[in-house]
Amino acid sequence: MPTSVWDATSLPQFSAIDVNSIEEDLTVILEKNRKTMAACVAQDAPLTWENFVLPLDQINDELGAFWSPISHLNSVKNNPELRDAYNACLPKLTQYYTEIGQNHGLYQGYKTLLNKAESEGYTQAQTEALVQEVRGFELSGVALEGTAKERYGEISQRLSELSSAFGEHVLDSTQAWSKLVTDESELSGLPESALAQAKQMAQAKEQEGWLFTLDFPSYMPVLNYADNQALREELYTAFATRASDNAPTGTEYDNAPLIDEILALRHEMAQLLGFSDYAALSVATKMADNGDQVIEFLNDLAVKGKPAAEQDLKQIQEFAQAEFGVGTLNAWDIGYYAEKLREHKFSISQESLRPYFPINKALSGLFHVAQTLFGIDIREETEFDSYHKDLQLFTISKDGSDVSRFYLDPYAREAKRGGAWMDECRVRRRLQNGQLQLPVAYLVCNFTPPIGDKPALLTHDEVTTLFHEFGHGLHHMLTQVEVAAVSGINGVAWDAVELPSQFMENWCYEPEALAYIAGHYETKASLPQDLLDKMLAAKNFQAGMQLMRQLEFSLFDFRLHKEYSAGISVQDLINEVRQDVSVFTPPSFNRFQNSFSHIFAGGYAAGYYSYKWAEVLSADAFSRFEEEGIFNQETGALFRDTVLANGGSRPAAELFAAFRGRAPSTDALLRHSGIAA
CATH class of the missing domain: 1.10.1370.40 (Neurolysin; domain 3)
Structure with missing residues (x-):
């Protein structure tokens, strides 16, 4: 051939x-x-x-x-x-x-x-x-x-x-707002990297001072580190009201009417096709059997996770009271005092880790993990048609033959959608002339860009995001299927598509892997043992609250589409979900739903639960590596040849069982999250 x-x-x-x-x-x-x-x-x-x-x-x-x-x-x-x-x-x-x-x-x-x-x-x-x-x-x-x-x-x-x-x-709402600070004393607590980035952004706009935006690399350091509570409140308010009637820039980009119309049309479409609601239509192509099973799955996790989340919040409240005399916490205070508590308990912060995760070192570590586990080689290309100076192109080969390529667009910038994602550029398939078309992927992130003459220094969270998106890419690029409709991520049940991505995140917490991923950007020194110990000890810090936040989004999304009726109040429903599962209620002006692009501008409508559903699969799959060695090449080859190679050509449950030897269990997820022993 x-x-x-x-x-x-x-x-x-x-x-x-x-x-x-x-x-x-x-x-x-x-x-x-x-x-x-x-x-x-x-x-x-x-x-x-x-x-x-x-x-x-x-x-x-x-x-x-x-x-x-x-x-x-x-x-x-x-x-x-x-x-x-x-x-x-x-x-x-x-x-x-x-x-x-x-x-x-x-x-x-x-x-x-x-x-x-x-x-x-x-x-x-x-x-x-x-x-x-x-x-x-x-x-x-x-x-x-x-x-x-x-x-x-x-x-x-x-x-x-x-x-x-x-x-x-x-x-547009994200880009319409910015905050210029001209008095450095208002920025106490912010790490050097955040200050340098803000100054660089101001200079790019020919302004004097420090410029902050609602892009995540600019927004999050303020919420987590700025001693100035008024500044934290101002940024939180602007971020939480994006694309709403409460936005500080006005109502021009209010998404509330769009949400109402989207929901009504989805419901009407589902009923035209013979389904009771859009959630039932969504589940028709997923691993889950029906909507009730999804609700039961989410509620079960909520029952198991809520006590841990309540304990997480109690720790922050008691710490803020004891150490800072703060009795009442607002939404814009939680991240700040949580970070203070993390530093108090573990003497570590995301910022203190940045020098050890220059992007090139993180990339080489990622490639080492993938090459070791899956028997591939990765090389960078220098000659290609590019749309931005930061864009990179890589080729993956196996046994001496090229098998795929991927673009990496790593940094946040103006006119770029927020978040991180992988998308298909070309699909692997057998052509009419007998040739094999090789797959190409886009991998997009919004990391903190390089500042001055320093390389881009990532937080550990950003490193985890890099591994996550590369996992999606591997699913697309290491497929052996030659039929377009079920090649790579095509045809994969949506609630299983996050399995490879969340699976890859696990190596970011393994000392044996971190030896390749981490290295000081100046001295090249490995992550010091004491810093590594602290990072691993802090791995599950606030895991209960993080779990309940994801369950809040998942239940809101699924119930919104399952229980839809004309005149439904989206705000009332999210308030009700929060009352059931959240341990901290956001302020009444919060309009999270108005920027929930996953379900209103992406492919996750009545499917956001997929993240947790697939995390059960990914944690359980990784537990086999815990048993047999995280760099066990035979186990890696089996994962490659079952889950990654087969794309959507076989049911996801069947592929998981072929790798794990049994049906999935939630035990590993709860154990990895520190919620169960």
Whole structure:
């Protein structure tokens, strides 16, 4: 069979993107694709994988190759011209995908192939792809007729617009606010790295003083370290009211009306498709059997975790009272006194660890872990088409042959969406000409950038984020599946997709691995034993409160979609969830939901619980390495060849059992979190 090759078309050519022609170019591609689909459906020859699935995969891939870099740039290098072009294309894309989902000819074609999959000797990956394609059509309204079909298309179109607008509002509201401080005495307590970054940001704006924004690397040091309570309150208030009617910059970016409309349309869509609610529709493609099982899972964790969270809060309150005479804690005080307590108990802070985690050392340590466990090599490329000076490109090889590539865009900057994520650039698949297309991934973070002549120095939390996103990348890049629909992360149940990412985080806490990950940026010295001991001792500091915070988000999301009815008060529901599971109630002006992009502008609607669901899997999977050695190459190869290699070609529960030898248990998660012995 022909070998795989890299060529000029295997990577995006960012510099070749012409904003003025995007919409026109997309129109041409979509019309060409429609003709190809019509020809596939109308052909007289008996349908086969080769004459039906592969041509459809090809046009899907060509569309992805065109749209992927545009969508990526819209997230990482946003500007008005690109945003306008992007938004002009969304209705065309939504209409196109709605047409596909309701195309009876395509649906019948996939069903025909599925019915003869066994007799034709299709592989498991081919069969599973057909199963998922058929299910996808049924969940996209292929059986709808008349006004119901028309209405489904209208809903899809509007939801696409609302999702994009929600994300833009969060970005714009975040960037609309900043705080310039000109008196350094107001910044006592802030670490040198935060001060240097704030001064560098002010200089970039040709301002004198220290400039703070709502981007996480700027915001969090103030909340955790600034002695100035008024400054903490001001930043907390601005952050907690982003994209809301309470925002200090005004109501222009208020997402509340968008949330109401999104929820109503999702509920209507679910009912059109025969589901009682959107949560039921969401769970139809996940590991969880039904919505009740999800609620039971979350409530069970809440019952087990709440006593630990209550104890965490009590410790902070007692410490603030005893050491600082502060009797009442506000939301903008919790992080500050928690950090003081961490330093008091463990003589350590995230800031004290920064010098030992320069990004290049953290990267080389990450690569060492992956290379040792999974038998791969990673090299950096220097010649490629880039959109920013900080962008890096790496190639992964195995047994002397290239298997994948990934971009790394590590630092926070203006016009870049917050958070961290991995996205697909190219998918691994077998082409019609027999060649193998190799996968390419985008890995995006928002780390604190380099300051002055120092390299970027990461907190340990940022190192963990790097490992997390690389875990997603490995899932995409080390797949051995050659069928696009179930290759890499494609076709993986959403509540299992976080398994590899959360799994990789564990090495950030293992002394044997930290020997490779950590090293002082000036002296190259290893992390001192006493600092390592303190870091590990502090690993589960406030773990109970962190668990309950994630359960709060998960229950809010799932109940919001499960219990939706016309006129539901989103604020009342999140207040009710907080009353049940939270140990500290935020102020009444808090509008967290208005910037909850995961569920209103991302893929986690009625699925945010997936983080905890998958964390059970990842903790249990890692427990095998605890038993057999964290660098055990046989165990690493088994994880690679079961979980990572198979993508969505086999059910996630089956792959987990193939690796672990049994069904998952919550014991390891509770033990790793320090919540259970």
